Each structure stands twice: as structure tokens, then as C-alpha cells.
Amino acid sequence: MSFSISDLFSQHFDSKFDLHEQYLNNQMVRVLRTIGYDRNYKRALGQYLYDQEGNEYLDLLSGFGVFAVGRNHPTVISALQETLTLELPNLVQMDVSLLSGLLAKEILATTPDNLDKMFFCNSGTEAVEAAIKFARYTTKRTKILYCEHGYHGLTMGSLALNGEEIFREGFGPMLPDCAAIPFNDLVALEQALSSKDVAAFIVEPIQGKGVNVPDDNYFPEVERLCKKYGTLFVADEVQTGIGRTGKFWAVEHWQVKPDMILMAKALSGGFVPVGGVAMTSKIMDTVFNRMDRAVVHGSTFSKNNMAMAAGLATLEVLRTENLIQNAAKVGEDIIGTINASAGQYEFLKEARGKGLMIAIEFQSPKSLSLKAAWAMLEAANKGLFCQMITIPLFKEHRVLSQVAGHGMNVVKLLPPLNLTPKDRDWVIGALDKTIADTHQVTGSIWTLGKNLAGHALKNRK
Known part of the structure; x- marks a missing residue:
């Protein structure tokens, strides 16, 4: 008998909560049952979920922003199916891939004109980790500045920039030389930058936790102050980017030019994990400054063909629709x-x-x-x-x-x-x-x- 995912779904459809209770995070199951969210979804299409009775739900979560083009978009599915059947060389490693070059070109065509290099990874938190390393190496400084109530991921470096204590509790000590300031507070920002020891200010254009929108003059001044004190301005657009805010990048609302833009979530159409960092040539050429440093930072599965194909198809959907x-x-x-x-x-x-x-x-x-x-x-x-x-x-x-x-x-x-x-x-x-x-x-x-x-x-x- 051949292996079939469809058969597995049919055989075990009613046991997903039991499986999670026994083998995964049983507290999540408790939460869902307590608040009445314990539904058995059978199908998903676009902005809708369908349970086993055929009831239609309007999804205003989109997988925390992953499904910006909707769930199971046929264009992205077609691109992934085609990629699977082409027998392409993938992750050769001692090589460079065509699809990653094409996706980098497409993304950089959407960013501010000072950004002309791309680094790919697997997730938003990996993009933040890369930004921390790149900023420290480029500026020869160690301090990273972030905002209170900000969210940048849950791996250890990103966690040190997490402005919500509930995520940090019990996991310390955190990465040293990371400091928080209030969001939308230019006085606090300049005071923190004036010591001239800050490698990067990593900030969400709109804070995800609370959807806090800054004053109109905030980001133009962030850009000016970072330049004045030699600090890299890093926009974490993992949630706000790829069209979420009615612009391709949220920084476009304020017409500013960060030194790095971090991205993930919506870029893959929700199918394959993918993240990235758009940056200036100066940052890229400083970090990867010699042949023996060509692999000084990377990730095994980054630039894999499926992720890159999903990214290219997602950008096409955003444009054509x-x-x-x-x-x-x-x-x-x-x-x-x-x-x-x-x-x-x-x-x-x-x-x-x-x-x-x-x-x-x-x-x-x-x-x-x-x-x-x-x-x-x-x-x-x-x-x-x-x-x-x-x-x-x-x-x-x-x-x-x-x-x-x-x-x-x-x-x-x-x-x-x-x-x-x-x-x-x-x-x-x-x-x-x-x-x-x-x-x-x-x-x-x-x-x-x-x-x-x-x-x-x-x-x-």
C-alpha cells in the first residue's frame, strides 16, 4: 500500500487534540477547549476556514499574518508543484541557486533605493538574529537598542529584544548589551544614542503587540538621529511588510530609508518557512569581506528552491490581484x-x-x-x-x-x-x-x- 497523507487525515481526523495532549503542548489544548476554539477544521481557502460540518469562518488571524494572499492560493500551489516536478538541483551548497537570485532581485525592486543586497534565512527570528550580528560586525559596537512592548522573536538573541516580560521570564540571562526605550519617544532615543555605542536600533514600524502607531514625525527623526550618532536603523517588517499596512513596506508611510529591513511571514504565501534581510551594500560587503568569510553566517535550508519559488509566486499574486x-x-x-x-x-x-x-x-x-x-x-x-x-x-x-x-x-x-x-x-x-x-x-x-x-x-x- 502506498503512503498517503490523505489517508492519514481520514483515519486520524478526530484525534488531533488527543495527539497534542499526549505528544505536544497540552496547555495549548487546554486553552482552546476553555475558550471554545476547539474546532476540527477540514478545509481552508482564501480568507475562510471550514469545519467538519461545513460551517464557514472568516479568518482575521491569517496565521499571525502568514497568509496575506489567503490560504492555499492556487498560484503559489502551482509554483510549488512545478518546482517539485522539475528535478532541480537544490541546496547544492557549493553553488549558488538561480531562484534565490531572482527572488532577491524582485524584493529589492520594492525596497528603498539604498538597499541593494539580500540575505535569506528561514524565519523572522532568524532575520533578527542576522541583523544583530551584521550590525555588530559593521559598526564594531555591541549595544542593541529596542522598544518597550516590542516583539522580535523567541530565539535567544531575539528574545533579548523582546519588550514583553512574559516571553523572557525564566529564560535568562539574556544577551548582554541590549537596552529598551519607550516607543515613539524621540527624547529617549536621542539620549540612548548620544553615547555613540549603539550598533543598531531595531524597531517595528507599527508595534504588533497592541498595534501602536507612531507620530508622523517619529521615523523621519529616527532616521536622522541614527545617522547622526552612527547607529544602524533596522526596520523589523516581519509582520508589517509585504503589503500588510497598505504599502509594500510600512516605512513607506513615512518615506524613510532604513539600513536594513527584516522580513518573513507573508513572503512564502504560508507554505514554506522563509525570512530575509534587505540591506545596504556596505553592510553586506563588511560582513562578507573576504573569501574565507563567505560562509561566516548562513543557514542550511535558506535559499531552498521551494521557499524561493513560494516567494516569487507570492509577489506575483500581490501584483496581479x-x-x-x-x-x-x-x-x-x-x-x-x-x-x-x-x-x-x-x-x-x-x-x-x-x-x-x-x-x-x-x-x-x-x-x-x-x-x-x-x-x-x-x-x-x-x-x-x-x-x-x-x-x-x-x-x-x-x-x-x-x-x-x-x-x-x-x-x-x-x-x-x-x-x-x-x-x-x-x-x-x-x-x-x-x-x-x-x-x-x-x-x-x-x-x-x-x-x-x-x-x-x-x-x-
């Missing part, structure tokens, strides 16, 4: 519509973001009954209110979303870039109904809130 322009338009519609209704709802503070990287922030209300209900949740676990948004969105409206970070009252939307007007209306209608329900303290949604608070207090004990 005008997905970046669509992200800008649909995102503006969603943000504008939600903000227009803010006056109706005491809990709703604002919607913000760029393109289809959207935050919906909630706040303590003014009326006494709502204020008391809010205080009950906050006392149990800060940020718990958002679970009263995301869980009903999923259970009642079949919309998959996420809380934007630990201890914050922000719901985050990170959907595929191909949302249609119908999807936009689905999102807005589901949010409007759910937010309205939270203002009925005697309603079923607050029964959920009390249950969530009880679970949180129990876990604290």
Missing part, C-alpha cells in the same frame, strides 16, 4: 466605520492601524453599572474584557480574531489582504453586535465574563 491597494481600502473602511460608532458605546475607545493591521481598543466606561462590571474583570485579570469580544465573535459570528497582547484591552485584526466588501460588512456587523451586547450587563455575554473571571482567579491560586 492588487492586494496591497485592497488592504489599504478595506482597512480604511473598517477603521473609519468602527470609529464612527465610538460615541454609541462606552466601552469602545478607538480603532487604529494602517491597512489590514487593525487594533480595536476598549476602555473603562463612565456609567456605574458598566464601570463595576469592568472593574470585576480587571481585578481578575487585566485585559480580560477582550475575551468577551473575541469569544462571541468566534462562537456566534464565526469570526476568528485575537487579543493584541498580554494585559491589554485591545483586539487585533490581521486578516488576509483579499477581504471582499462582503467580508468587510461581516467584520463590521459582527463587531457592532458583539460590542453592543457587552453593554447589557444582565445579558449572556456577562455570564461569559463572570466565568472567565472565575477561571482567571482560580489560575492565580
